[in-house]
Amino acid sequence: MSNDALQDQVLGHADEADGIEEYDNRLPRWWVGLFLFCVAWSPVYAVHYHFVGGRSQAGEWQQEMDAAAIRWPQPTAEQVAGLTVTPEVLTEGEAIYKTNCIACHGPTLEGGIGPSLVDDVWIHGNSREQILGVVTNGVTEKGMPPWGPILGPEKAFKVAAFVHDLGTGQP
Ligand code: HEC
Known part of the structure; x- marks a missing residue:
């Protein structure tokens, strides 16, 4: 049907x-x-x-x-400090490191009171911007002092560039 x-x-x-x-x-x-x-x-x-x-x-x-x-491009660490990473900047960064950072991060960045800066473990990231951010603002509650007010942006940039260079093997 x-x-x-x-x-x-x-x-x-x-x-x-x-x-x-x-x-x-x-x-x-x-x-x-x-x-x-x-x-x-x-x-x-x-x-x-x-x-x-x-x-x-x-x-x-x-x-x-x-x-x-x-x-709205974000300025890079270089632009903020008005610097680029050169061998001179790294040498000056090393001097700043020796004066201010050895006490906690050790003479070869191997760590001590603060964490090692030459291993693969990064609490706050290991781009140059991130390292500069930690150096500038510190992590006060964990015992990392804010270096921005003490060193100023140029020296902070130089020491961050030095740590980045040695710690990551990337310039
Ligand atoms: C009084 C001790 C002390 C001094 C001095 C110090 N730091 Fe630190 N730093 C620390 C501690 C503690 C931490 C770990 C912070 C956390 O656990 O978040 C740290 C963390 C860091 C980190 C982040 C490491 C990661 O794994 O992400 C960087 C980069 C760093 N410090 C660089 C520096 C530089 C550069 C200087 C010198 C200008 C410096 N520190 C001086 C104690 C110190």
């Missing part, structure tokens, strides 16, 4: 449904087509949204952050 024969027949349970009559007709082809299209489309869209197009919320956030970094 073709379904069409059942077209427009009332199912007959209006008494259970506040008098609302119901048909059980086949869904229109365009509706079923649209539904199947959506089912087929959704994985394509999901993959594109989350993985390819970078349009997830995380992706959008990252894009905004990248755009902000271009629009």
